Amino acid sequence: MAAYKARLKAFEDNLNNEKIDLKILRKLCFNGCPYEHGYRSTCWKFVYIIGDISICINFAGYILLNYLPLDVSQWKEILQKQRKLYTHFVDEMIVEPGTKASAGSQVDDHPLNPNPDSNWGAFFKDNDMLLQIDKDCRRLCPDLFFFQKATEYPCKEIIHADSRVETLRKRVEHCVLQSESLQVDRFGKSNMRATRRKASEEYMLLPDGQEAHWEVVERILFIYAKLNPGQGYVQGMNEILGPIYYTFASDPRSECKEFAEADSFFCFTNLMAEIRDIFxxxxxxxxxxxxxxxxxxxxxxxxxxxxxxxxxxxxxxxxxxxxxxxxxxxxxxxxxxxxxxxxxxxxxxxxxxxxxxxxxxxxxxxxxxxxxxxxxxxxxxxxxxxxxxxxxxxxxxxxxxxxxxx
Incomplete structure (x- = not known):
């Protein structure tokens, strides 16, 4: 117990400095980040190097998830900028298209419009990718109830009672087929089940106005795939994003949990930049x-x-x-x-x-x-x-x- 308290004190002392000592931070994190006080959530977001790199002695390549700089005074500005940018992505790729689809879009645009610039064309093109994302996110960490629970900070522009946006979940429910063919994924797992579950059990949902954590993960992956069309979504990405999002969304500090979605998106994107060849x-x-x-x-x-x-x-x-x-x-x-x-x-x-x-x-x-x-x-x-x-x-x-x- 005394040794653990000493470790907590070491994290506290290092994270309370105006400039984080990268060498000490790396050693502390390598031996395990405590959950207390959101230390893991904070530490995973490091290290984004801007300005004077002399503070990073013997720095060789990125460590952690390369989101926050070691200079604490720059955190607020960078976080505000990135979170605002993510809100823009949500509006541009989900809110606006969802509103157009539910409203029938323009008079001269319709689901059978052959025009390649048709909003409906892009809408349908995304559905195959979205179906796979949805399936993978619904079964994320099945032994952990966390992802089935409602998030405290849903996307208000989407779940608000007056919203006309068709959510990603509803898009899937509208286009999913009742039949299912046997498929084997990259990791050798088949989609065959011993007993086919009923549709009501397959898509057990929260009440209107609430959003499960898996739906947040689904939205992050959809936006990532839209921004990276050359790669898109590949099965397994949900397993990379899940622990990152869980860590940020479980932060005991409400100001961090509120922006877990945006922060997870950028940390996941940074990690994928390193491992994208694997996918x-x-x-x-x-x-x-x-x-x-x-x-x-x-x-x-x-x-x-x-x-x-x-x-x-x-x-x-x-x-x-x-x-x-x-x-x-x-x-x-x-x-x-x-x-x-x-x-x-x-x-x-x-x-x-x-x-x-x-x-x-x-x-x-x-x-x-x-x-x-x-x-x-x-x-x-x-x-x-x-x-x-x-x-x-x-x-x-x-x-x-x-x-x-x-």
Missing amino acids: IKTLDFDVECGIGSMMTKFSDKLKDKDEFLYNRIQELDLKPQFYAFRWLTLLLSQEFPLPDVLRIWDSLFADENRFNFLICICCAMLMVVRDEILNEDFPTVMKLVQNFQTSKIDLHLILSKAVDIR
Whole structure:
């Protein structure tokens, strides 16, 4: 308890300075950000370098989510500017199109208008993408009730009783089909269910005037996809955004929770700028870049640190595509309970070479179950690595091992 109080005091002292000491901040965050006083929410938003970079001794690349500068005096101006910009995105891409669609748009514009500049044309073009975003966001962190709860700060322009805006959720409900075909996503998961749920259960909604947290995540992803048409939305992005939004929306300070949506959008955008190659499907098997390159580095690292274990995995023909593909692409967000994911991301975001450390964590995960891999058959080992969360291994043991590997 005394050590934990000392850590809280260290965070408090560093964050109360006019200029944050990056070296101290990185070390503190790497060892875990406390939830108290919104320290994790605040720390994840660093570090945006403007002006004199001399305050960042030995700075090498971005750390954390690159949103706030180390100079505390600049926070207010930057936050106001970014949050205003996000409000503009919502108005331009959701409120205005939603109003036109619900009102029937202009007299000379209609759903069958062949004009490529038709508002309806863009509206329908977005629907396929929106259907996938909606499906993924509804099932975000199913073991956690948080995303099904109503947010305290919904988008008033959309949910207001007098609003004529068709929400993203309503757009999906209007165009969703009752039938469903079997599909397999990039991570090998199918959409087949043992029992098909009724429509009323599939789309259980909050009362009018309320907005669930998953709907906020849906809106962020939709706007991100609209602003990045070359990439659009790719399955798995919801798993990257979810923990970020949860962290900001769970901040105990109301002034931070109120703008969790805007802040999450920009932090997610900054993170995606670093990992966007991972979500480009054409690079899945490229050994030079994208997820293909990361899986190659992962295999090489494991061979270097534990060649006997590496050879056993080769003998079993347990290819990294079977398990490490998801581990690396989703930054381990589906392999551990959310509190553990947040702790892992503290270290990842704080590390100067975060994706090399991610590879070290993945190697550590295999090494802590080394005995099972060496002694069990292929089906047992496959089940183990594809359902790592059920192994109940101490996360601190994995992180400690990852540090040793690094």
